[in-house]
Amino acid sequence: MKLFHRVILMLALGLLPVMALWSVLFYYSMVNEINDEADDVLGDYAELIMRRALAGKPLPAPNSGSNNSYSIVPVDEEYVNNNPSIIFYDEMTYIPEKEETEPARVLKTIFCNAQGDYFELQVATPTFERIDLLRNVAYHILALYVVIMLTMFLVISLVYYFNMRPLYRLLEWFDGYRPGEKNSTVPSESSVLEFRKLNEAARSAVDRAEHYFEQQKLFIGNASHELQTPLAVLGTRLEWLVDNTELTEQQLTEMMKMRSSLSRLVRLNKTLLLLSKIENGQFPDATDVDISAIVRDNMEIYEDIYSERSIESKVDIPSQYIVHVNDVLATTLVGNLLKNAFVHNVEGGHVNVILVDGTLTVANSGTEPLDASRIFERFYHKGSAESTGLGLALVSSICRYYNMPLEYSFADGMHHFTVCFNNK
Amino acid sequence: MKILIVEDDASLREIIERGLRSEGYVVESAANFAAADDKIAGYSYDCILLDIMLPDGNGLRLLEHIKSLKKSDHVIIISARDSLDDKVTGLDLGADDYLAKPFYMAELSARIKSVLRRSAGSVDNKIVKGNVALDLGSRRVEVDGKEVALLKKEFDILLYFMQRPGHIVDKAMLAESVWGDHIDAVDNFDFVYAQVKNLRKRLDAAGASVTIKAVYGFGYKLAEVDK
Structure with a gap:
């Protein structure tokens, strides 16, 4: 949910009870005011009638065109004691002229003449329909609510977007930010203190992250480089022993085994260096590379190397497919995919290579699906201990470098690895 | 044939020296930039094995120096850095070959022979x-x-x-x-x-x-x- 929508929603929800409370108060104060007025009029009218009645003057004709009505009824003393001397209330009265029942405000009072006789005077005047008023008030409040909301929406969106511009600039900058790559500088211009502070905080956080990132990269690179000299020493010394001393077959066999472990170590270190170089983006130069040619060359070599496993291979590629990438990376990418297909194959299995519409699919026989979320991780081994566990990590790293989608799936007893070149 | 080894790692320097001597070369060595600079100024060699990461200076500067002296010494760079940039820079500066560590002695000796053969003017190689x-x-x-x-x-x-x-x-x-x-x-x-x-x-x-x-x-x- 966007901050702006949230603010508007909160305001709308917050105003709702306020407006509801306001409409209730407004209604009651309105009713009170009207009743007050009506009661005053009724009071005056009652007084007039009482005065005339006491003075023996003629009383006004009942219902003299004013819709006001009155009645005077004699009452006894007991009634007087049990009822209040004056009372106002609402009542539905029947108006003969209109032949309908209308709401009326009624005043009932008791008076006494000189003879000590008690009379009850009831004066009524037609008044308003409460339900109508209520509906009316509700409509108007609702209309007011809508108008206020619309106005607020307009004003707030103008004010909000005008004032929040630095925030959106910063967010946009973060979207484009890639650690370790060349980034534009953190936006800093704003006259608002909070935004200046936010930009400042973002800049120092990013600077710190960049610093650590740089150190980390340097560390991996340096560690791998530092290993090269001792590895060279070990290798050359073993070689010297083998070439220059009299050794028994057993000793020589041990030496060769050491050398083979050493060359694994060397390859591992080389691959780590390559990985760190890819991730450092140290392969900027791109040329036109023929993927088909790389596939053909590699297939020839792997068919050769794995000839004794009688793996059947099928290659369906165009005679040429040109991609503009770094040639070392392209060779590494294709080579590792194909190598993977041969290394993790079964005796008498299949390797199918298809290149259609810039999508390279390498499929090989397998027994069970692999964990798709982990196969591209570094050092994720399955089965073969000889494998460095870095081949697919390299592939995935190169694909990430060029933004080429890389997918794995398992179908019909075959692992499928798919790389899309033309997405680049 | 005289060879100078410029390499800061004592153990590697020693084993290369031993290996090359056993193949009949006259071998001298320098452990750092200053010593190498001295030797290069005073003597001439058929081939210099140059580690470009030295504790007191960049071997590439040494290479520039050798070339500026207009000496005919051949240079093979041995480096822990297997990057194309270094390779290109090294070869541009006039190195005859570039060998990334770790290498086999046999590989090194083959490269030395190849460089010396080329310099002997054998066109057919x-x-x-x-x-x-x-x-x-x-x-x-x-x-x-x-x-x-x-x-x-x-x-x-x-x-x-x-x-x-x-x-x-x-x-x-x-x-x-x-x-x-x-x-x-x-x-x-x-x-x-x-x-x-x-x-x-x-x-x-x-x-x-x-x-x-x-x-x-x-x-x-x-x-x-x-x-």
């Missing part, structure tokens, strides 16, 4: 052992002057052995050099055996005076044919 001549430029092999047709990999294997006479080479090492990184994760080297067998057959059939001999169960060596 041939390696000869017994009656077998191998032409690097045209990738042709001749036995007693008659061409022997070899497949690409067979040629590569023969080249590898011809560059390392007397060295014992095991299958894994051979596979790694000839097939490159492709053999990573291979646990069966029968394909090497098959190729070597074919190559040996072809050499024998052509009457070559050298052959590739099996050493115990795991390795090979280029040797004279027993008469």
Whole structure:
């Protein structure tokens, strides 16, 4: 949910009870005011009638065109004691002229003449329909609510977007930010203190992250480089022993085994260096590379190397497919995919290579699906201990470098690895 | 032939020295930039092995210095940095070759020979052992002057052995050099055996005076044919 929508929603929800409370108060104060007025009029009218009645003057004709009505009824003393001397209330009265029942405000009072006789005077005047008023008030409040909301929406969106511009600039900058790559500088211009502070905080956080990132990269690179000299020493010394001393077959066999472990170590270190170089983006130069040619060359070599496993291979590629990438990376990418297909194959299995519409699919026989979320991780081994566990990590790293989608799936007893070149 | 080794790691320096001496070179060494600079100023060498990461300076500056002195010393850079940039810079500055650490002694000695051979002005760039001549430029092999047709990999294997006479080479090492990184994760080297067998057959059939001999169960060596 966007901050702006949230603010508007909160305001709308917050105003709702306020407006509801306001409409209730407004209604009651309105009713009170009207009743007050009506009661005053009724009071005056009652007084007039009482005065005339006491003075023996003629009383006004009942219902003299004013819709006001009155009645005077004699009452006894007991009634007087049990009822209040004056009372106002609402009542539905029947108006003969209109032949309908209308709401009326009624005043009932008791008076006494000189003879000590008690009379009850009831004066009524037609008044308003409460339900109508209520509906009316509700409509108007609702209309007011809508108008206020619309106005607020307009004003707030103008004010909000005008004032929040630095925030959106910063967010946009973060979207484009890639650690370790060349980034534009953190936006800093704003006259608002909070935004200046936010930009400042973002800049120092990013600077710190960049610093650590740089150190980390340097560390991996340096560690791998530092290993090269001792590895060279070990290798050359073993070689010297083998070439220059009299050794028994057993000793020589041990030496060769050491050398083979050493060359694994060397390859591992080389691959780590390559990985760190890819991730450092140290392969900027791109040329036109023929993927088909790389596939053909590699297939020839792997068919050769794995000839004794009688793996059947099928290659369906165009005679040429040109991609503009770094040639070392392209060779590494294709080579590792194909190598993977041969290394993790079964005796008498299949390797199918298809290149259609810039999508390279390498499929090989397998027994069970692999964990798709982990196969591209570094050092994720399955089965073969000889494998460095870095081949697919390299592939995935190169694909990430060029933004080429890389997918794995398992179908019909075959692992499928798919790389899309033309997405680049 | 005089060789100067500029390398800060004492153990590596010592073993390279020993290896090259046993091949009949006169070897001197320098452990840092200053010592190397002194030696280069005072003497001339046929070949300088130059580590470009020295504790007191960049070896590339030393290379510039050598070239500015207009000396004819050949330079092979040995570096832990296997990056294309360094390689290109080094070669641009006039180095004859670039060898990334870690390397085999056999590889280094082959590179030194190649550099010295080139400087000797041999245009044809041939390696000869017994009656077998191998032409690097045209990738042709001749036995007693008659061409022997070899497949690409067979040629590569023969080249590898011809560059390392007397060295014992095991299958894994051979596979790694000839097939490159492709053999990573291979646990069966029968394909090497098959190729070597074919190559040996072809050499024998052509009457070559050298052959590739099996050493115990795991390795090979280029040797004279027993008469």
